[in-house]
Amino acid sequence: MIRTKGLTKCFNGFTAVKDLNLNVRKGEIYGFLGPNGAGKTTTILMLLGILRPTKGEVYLFEKSLYEDYFNIKRRIGVVSEKQYLYEEMTAWEYLDFFSDFYQVKNSKKRIEELLEWAGLYGVKDKKLKQFSRGMQQKVGIARALLHNPEILILDEPISGLDPMGIKEVRDMIEEQKQLGKTIFISSHLLSEVEKICDRVGIVNKGVLLAEDKMENLKMRLSREMEIEIELKKITSEIIKALSSLDFVNKVTQEKNLLVVRVKTDKDHRDEIVSTVSSHKGVILGLKMREMSLEEAFVTITHRNVSLLAGG
Amino acid sequence: MNIKERVSHQINAVRVITKRELKSTFIYGIGVYLAIFISLLISSFILKNYLDGIKDKGMLMMTDPLNYPLYITALISSFYLALMSSLSISREKDHRTIEVLFYGPIDHASFVIAKYINDILVYLIMTLFFLAYFFLISFLTNFTFSFSFVKLIILSIFLASCMISFGLFLSSLTTRIRSSIILFLSITLGFFAIQMLYGILSNTKPELLSTPFLYLRNIIEVFYRWCIQWISPFSYFDRGLKAVSLGIYKEYGISIGSSLLYSALMIIFSILILKKKGIVK
Structure with a gap:
C-alpha cells in the first residue's frame, strides 16, 4: 500500500532522509519509530507529496503519487502531532468544511457519527480555539476519518496526550485496523507503539536501521x-x-x-x-x-547503532 | 487521471476554499467593514469639499464629480485587499493550516486561484456597498451618474485584480505574517515614493532643476518607464484612470487587457514560487 524506493531528502547539504526503502502492506499497522529529528515527519511529508524528494520515489496503492494525485489523496487520512486547525471555526463548521473538501456523501450524518464517536457532539458549536489539546486532537482524528480513507497516516498521534487520550487513540487505531485500514504510525513513544504495531521500522538520522515484525526485532535487538x-x-x-x-x-x-x-x-x-x-x-x-523495545531502541539510537546497521 | 477529472477536483478545491475564506472575511472578520468605512469616509470628505465649493461659488466646474471619490474608494479598498492577499498564503504557512489542506486533494494552483477568487469576490461585494453609497449620494446631491462612472467601476475590478495578484505574489515569497507585512509595506511604499518623485520631477521645468536633480530625473524616468510602470500595480491604476478621464476607448481596452495579463502573470509566478519553495514553514 505504501512503498518507497531510495527515498532521499536533502536540505542545504543536510541529509534528512537517506535512501529509504519502506514497504507497508495492506491492512497492517506499521510503526515508524525514531527519536526526534530522525526524519520521520520529513518522510511522511514526502509520502504525501508535500515535500518533493531529492531522490527516489513514492508509491501509494501501487501507483506513483503524481500519476493519480487527487484520487490518491482522497484515499488517505492524516493526523499530525499538532492539529493546525482554523481556530475561528466551530467543530461542526470545521468538519463540514473538510467533508465538502473531500466530497463526502451524506456528510451531515458522517459528521454527527464522528462527533458522537469523539465525544464532542455536545460542544459541536464551540469554537476550536476554546478546545483543549486532547479535544483538538480528536477533531483532527475525526477530520482524518471523515472520508473513510484506506490508508491512515498518523504522525506522533499520542504525543502530549494524557493516559485517557492515549487509550482512546489506541482504541481508534485498533478499530480502524478491524475495518481493514492500513495504518502508518510514526512515533518516538515506543512502549505505546509496541502494543499495537504488526511491523516496525526503526529510523535514525534519516536511515532505516531495521524493519521487521515486533518479535523478530526484539530478538535481534536483545x-x-x-x-x-x-x-x-x-x-x-x-x-x-x-x-x-x-x-x-x-x-x-x-x-x-x-x-x-x-x-x-x-x-x-x-x-x-x-x-x-x-x-x-x-x-x-x-x-x-527481557529488554523492552523502548530499551532496545535507546540502545540502538544512542549506544549501539552498529548493532542494526550491520543487520 | 484525465484532464477533465483533474479540473473537476481543482474546481472543487477552489470552490470549498473560496467559500470558507468568504465566510471568514465577512463573518469572522471586521477588517473588510473597516476598509469600506474608511473608503467611504474619505470619499465623503471629498464630496463635502465639492458641496462646500458649490455653496461658496454657486457652481462646480467638473464633468464627473463622482469619479474621483470612486477612484479613491477603489484605491483604498484595493490596497486593503492587496494587504490581505499578501498575508493570505503566508498566514496559512505560518499557522501551518496549509499543511492540513495539502494532506487532501488540492494542488498549488487550486490553492492560489482560490485565494485570488476569494479576494476578487470580496472586492465585488465591497463594490456593491460603494454603489449603494454613490446611489444615495447621487439622490441627495443631484450629482449624476455618467457613463465614465460605469466605465471606472468596471475598470476598478481589473485594477483591484492587479493589486490582489501582486499581494498574492508577495505572500508566496514569505512564510511568516510579519515578514509579509514588512515586505508588502516596504515595496508598495517604495513604488509609491518613486511614482510620486517621478510625477514631481517630470512636471517641473528643466530650467528650475539643478544638474544633480536633472540626472536624478533622468534616472528615475528610465527606471519608471522600463521597470516600475510594469511591475507596480499602482501604475495600472493611474493609466486606467487617465484612460477613463480622457475617454479614449483604445487606452481603456489596453488598460483592461494589460491588467488581466499582469494578474495572470502574478498568479502564475505565485503558483510556481509556492511549488518551488514548498508549503512547509
Whole structure:
C-alpha cells in the first residue's frame, strides 16, 4: 500500500532522509519509530507529496503519487502531532468544511457519527480555539476519518496526550485496523507503539536501521538479556564462578539480588542454577528480564547503532 | 487521471476554499467593514469639499464629480485587499493550516486561484456597498451618474485584480505574517515614493532643476518607464484612470487587457514560487 524506493531528502547539504526503502502492506499497522529529528515527519511529508524528494520515489496503492494525485489523496487520512486547525471555526463548521473538501456523501450524518464517536457532539458549536489539546486532537482524528480513507497516516498521534487520550487513540487505531485500514504510525513513544504495531521500522538520522515484525526485532535487538537471581546469601565465589562462564557478560550485585547479563543465543538458566548450586548458593527466585523495545531502541539510537546497521 | 477529472477536483478545491475564506472575511472578520468605512469616509470628505465649493461659488466646474471619490474608494479598498492577499498564503504557512489542506486533494494552483477568487469576490461585494453609497449620494446631491462612472467601476475590478495578484505574489515569497507585512509595506511604499518623485520631477521645468536633480530625473524616468510602470500595480491604476478621464476607448481596452495579463502573470509566478519553495514553514 505504501512503498518507497531510495527515498532521499536533502536540505542545504543536510541529509534528512537517506535512501529509504519502506514497504507497508495492506491492512497492517506499521510503526515508524525514531527519536526526534530522525526524519520521520520529513518522510511522511514526502509520502504525501508535500515535500518533493531529492531522490527516489513514492508509491501509494501501487501507483506513483503524481500519476493519480487527487484520487490518491482522497484515499488517505492524516493526523499530525499538532492539529493546525482554523481556530475561528466551530467543530461542526470545521468538519463540514473538510467533508465538502473531500466530497463526502451524506456528510451531515458522517459528521454527527464522528462527533458522537469523539465525544464532542455536545460542544459541536464551540469554537476550536476554546478546545483543549486532547479535544483538538480528536477533531483532527475525526477530520482524518471523515472520508473513510484506506490508508491512515498518523504522525506522533499520542504525543502530549494524557493516559485517557492515549487509550482512546489506541482504541481508534485498533478499530480502524478491524475495518481493514492500513495504518502508518510514526512515533518516538515506543512502549505505546509496541502494543499495537504488526511491523516496525526503526529510523535514525534519516536511515532505516531495521524493519521487521515486533518479535523478530526484539530478538535481534536483545542480544543481551538480564537474569535476576534472588539468593539467600551472596558470596564472592558465586559471583566469580558466574563471571567466569563464557556466555555471561557481566554480573552485578543489587542487595540480595544478582543481576547476570547473558547472551541470548540460548536459554542459559540451567547452567546458571547449577553453577550457583555447586557453590552452595541457595536460590530463592529467578527472573528473566527481557529488554523492552523502548530499551532496545535507546540502545540502538544512542549506544549501539552498529548493532542494526550491520543487520 | 484525465484532464477533465483533474479540473473537476481543482474546481472543487477552489470552490470549498473560496467559500470558507468568504465566510471568514465577512463573518469572522471586521477588517473588510473597516476598509469600506474608511473608503467611504474619505470619499465623503471629498464630496463635502465639492458641496462646500458649490455653496461658496454657486457652481462646480467638473464633468464627473463622482469619479474621483470612486477612484479613491477603489484605491483604498484595493490596497486593503492587496494587504490581505499578501498575508493570505503566508498566514496559512505560518499557522501551518496549509499543511492540513495539502494532506487532501488540492494542488498549488487550486490553492492560489482560490485565494485570488476569494479576494476578487470580496472586492465585488465591497463594490456593491460603494454603489449603494454613490446611489444615495447621487439622490441627495443631484450629482449624476455618467457613463465614465460605469466605465471606472468596471475598470476598478481589473485594477483591484492587479493589486490582489501582486499581494498574492508577495505572500508566496514569505512564510511568516510579519515578514509579509514588512515586505508588502516596504515595496508598495517604495513604488509609491518613486511614482510620486517621478510625477514631481517630470512636471517641473528643466530650467528650475539643478544638474544633480536633472540626472536624478533622468534616472528615475528610465527606471519608471522600463521597470516600475510594469511591475507596480499602482501604475495600472493611474493609466486606467487617465484612460477613463480622457475617454479614449483604445487606452481603456489596453488598460483592461494589460491588467488581466499582469494578474495572470502574478498568479502564475505565485503558483510556481509556492511549488518551488514548498508549503512547509
